Structures are given as structure tokens and as C-alpha cells.
Amino acid sequence: MVGTKKNISTYGKYCRWFLIKANSLLLFLFIASCEREEVLKEEVVNSLNIKIDNEQLNLINSRIGSNESCESLFFSCSYQNNKNPGFRIEFSLLKNGTLKNITLFDYRNQNAHFESADFNPKGLMTISNFNYDETKKYLHFDFKGYLLEQSYYDELDIDKKRKYIEGSVTSNNVRTTECPYTFTNMNFKGTALSFFTAFHFGEYDPKLLNNPYQMYFYTDNGFRALIKSKIKLPNLAVGTYKFDQNTIENRIDFDQYVGIFRATQLLWIRDIDWKKYQTAGSYTILEHTTINEEKVTRGEMNLQVYNKGALIHNITNGKFVVTDF
Structure with missing residues (x-):
């Protein structure tokens, strides 16, 4: 019986030692797991x-x-x-x-x-x-x-x-990634309309006698603005140019997309998809500069947009930046 008690006592000590070691190991694994979890969190880029x-x-x-x-x-x-x-x-x-x-x-x-x-x-x-x-x-x-x-x-x-x-x-x-170009854009914000250029393009059409140079600005909410000019904007003298609904040369037009939702990748543009508004206002050429051998024109604009004679948007202090094309 004495031997048996001794064996049991030894067994109990071994169990206690094992439990201590096991608990220590579990604690270590828990800490390591937490540390590993923190490392994983830090590694999420x-x-x-x-x-x-x-x-x-x-x-x-x-x-x-x-x-x-x-x-x-x-x-x-x-x-x-x-x-x-x-x-x-x-x-x-x-x-x-x-x-x-x-x-x-x-x-x-x-x-x-x-x-x-x-x-x-x-x-x-x-x-x-x-x-x-x-x-x-x-x-x-x-x-x-x-x-x-x-x-x-x-x-x-x-x-x-x-x-x-x-x-x-x-x-x-x-x-x-370093950008060698100046971002062409027109931006303004009114009480009922925000206009930020998502993409743009310029074109020269010699068949157009009045405004062969046209710069298009497209938003992500279905609008576009067009600066139409007799000569290139980088060659237009610094100063203010006023226009009304009847002015033909050197003006800003404003349109809204009314076509169906579609994705073409090549951005097929058709006049039938755009509602044309009447506009009046002015734009000011503030400066012409050269950045990375690229001609850059900066300016401001004020624009009143009319729908069948009713004023629907009054834009003040709009900004635009245009590069040569």
C-alpha cells in the first residue's frame, strides 16, 4: 500500500508538472498566436x-x-x-x-x-x-x-x-508613378450641380469656320461642357471673353446626357444622346505657361445655364486648365 501511495503521489506530481508545462505551452501558443495575428494585421497592404x-x-x-x-x-x-x-x-x-x-x-x-x-x-x-x-x-x-x-x-x-x-x-x-503631363480639367461646384472632369479630349475641325477648336470636359454624373474657340486657347490673348446665347465664337456650351446607360469602352459620342442647353457668361484667360515643354492655359469662368429661357444653373468662379493639342 505504501508503494502504491508513492506511485500515486509520483503520478500526481507528474500530472501537476505536465499541467503546468501544458498550460505554459498553451499560454505561449496563445501569445504567439496573438503576435502572429498582429503580424498578419500589419502585413495587410x-x-x-x-x-x-x-x-x-x-x-x-x-x-x-x-x-x-x-x-x-x-x-x-x-x-x-x-x-x-x-x-x-x-x-x-x-x-x-x-x-x-x-x-x-x-x-x-x-x-x-x-x-x-x-x-x-x-x-x-x-x-x-x-x-x-x-x-x-x-x-x-x-x-x-x-x-x-x-x-x-x-x-x-x-x-x-x-x-x-x-x-x-x-x-x-x-x-x-511620376506624371509628365498637366491634367486638363474644368471644375466648379454650385448649390444644385457639381462638375468635376472625369475625362476630356480636344479636337480641331477645319470644316468649322467659326469654332474649329473645341475642348470637351465630361463628368461622372452625366454632364459635359465645351469651350469653343476661333483659335487655340494657348494662343488666345490673356483677358476676359463674354458671350450670350446668340454669340457664335469663343463661347462655352453645356449639355446633359440623355441616352441609355451603356458601356462601349471607346466612348461612342452621338449628338442625339445629348440635351443641349442655352448658355451665357464669360471666361477669363489668366495665364499661359509652359510645363515640361507643354503649353498650359489657366483660367476662370462664370456660366449661366438656361432651359427654354429659364435659368437652371448659375456657376461662378469655375476653374479650368487646358493643355495644347
Whole structure:
């Protein structure tokens, strides 16, 4: 019996020692796990949380990248696994949150190509909680809405398939790519209208005798403004140019997109898709400079927009920057 008690006592001591060691090991593993969790948190550089086709995905780091250049922000992510060919999605916004474009290549559905709407993307897609800190290289925004299956030239008046997506984008390391160009834009904000240039283009048409030079500014909410001039803006003398609804040369026009929602990638522009308003006001050429061997014109504008004689928008202190083309 004595031997038995001794054996039991030894066994008890061993159990206590084992429990102490086991608890210590568990504590170590718990601490290590917490430390590992903190490391993992610190290692999250880019993330995309997205709901697509009723599938919720939280993607981190792998095949995700972001950068900024020429006043624009870019974020892209590729997703696939052994059972799913996946998709690739690309976001393009201005640094102030203006939506330029979202593109989705859906490899799960015969490589279907979806994009945000050409001329009024915010009519179908909402960007919210936008935050870009250029110093910290931090970007975040939420998105929710519809993308459109790509349309070709013979399908411009056909409603195409829509794909609903929602989620959020976060990047803690937005890379900077040097921009050699000056961003051409026109921006103003009124009580009932915000106008920020999402994209632009200029054209010279020698067939137009009055205003062969035209600069187009397009927004993400369905509007466009046109500066029409007899000569190139970089060659126009510094000063103020007034115009009214009957002025032909050197004026600013204002239109609103009224066509169907479509995504063409090539941005097919037709006059029948735009409602033309009457305008009056003035614009002032403030200065001409040269930046990186590129002629740059800066100016201000005041604009009154009329619909069948009724004033609907009164814009003051608008700004524009135009480069030579």
C-alpha cells in the first residue's frame, strides 16, 4: 500500500508538472498566436471586399495593387482558385473621388466584359466613404451598383446585361508613378450641380469656320461642357471673353446626357444622346505657361445655364486648365 501511495503521489506530481508545462505551452501558443495575428494585421497592404454574383469574398494582398498618377488613382485585383477561374476588376478614380471607370473581366462566364456606364457612371454606381491621404499613401472607398456588359457599335441603343457588385477597397501603400503631363480639367461646384472632369479630349475641325477648336470636359454624373474657340486657347490673348446665347465664337456650351446607360469602352459620342442647353457668361484667360515643354492655359469662368429661357444653373468662379493639342 505504501508503494502504491508513492506511485500515486509520483503520478500526481507528474500530472501537476505536465499541467503546468501544458498550460505554459498553451499560454505561449496563445501569445504567439496573438503576435502572429498582429503580424498578419500589419502585413495587410491591400484588400478588396466584394460581393459578386451572390458570392462574398474578402481578398487580401495577393494579386492586388494600387497606384496614383496624373491626378488619378488606380486599384486592381485578380482572383482565381483551383475550382474557380475567377475575375479581374479594375477601378479608376480621381483623387477627389470622381469616378472615371470600373472594368470587370469575368472569366467564369466566357470572359464576359463589364464596365461602368460611359457618360453617367454615377447613375448606376455609388462611390461612398471616399478617403485618400496622399501623405500616408492611404486609400479607401465603398462601392455599390451595376456594371454593364460591353456594347459594340451596332448595339448602342440596346439595353445590355447588368451585373451588380458591392464592397470596399482599402490600400495602405498607394504607389506613386511620376506624371509628365498637366491634367486638363474644368471644375466648379454650385448649390444644385457639381462638375468635376472625369475625362476630356480636344479636337480641331477645319470644316468649322467659326469654332474649329473645341475642348470637351465630361463628368461622372452625366454632364459635359465645351469651350469653343476661333483659335487655340494657348494662343488666345490673356483677358476676359463674354458671350450670350446668340454669340457664335469663343463661347462655352453645356449639355446633359440623355441616352441609355451603356458601356462601349471607346466612348461612342452621338449628338442625339445629348440635351443641349442655352448658355451665357464669360471666361477669363489668366495665364499661359509652359510645363515640361507643354503649353498650359489657366483660367476662370462664370456660366449661366438656361432651359427654354429659364435659368437652371448659375456657376461662378469655375476653374479650368487646358493643355495644347
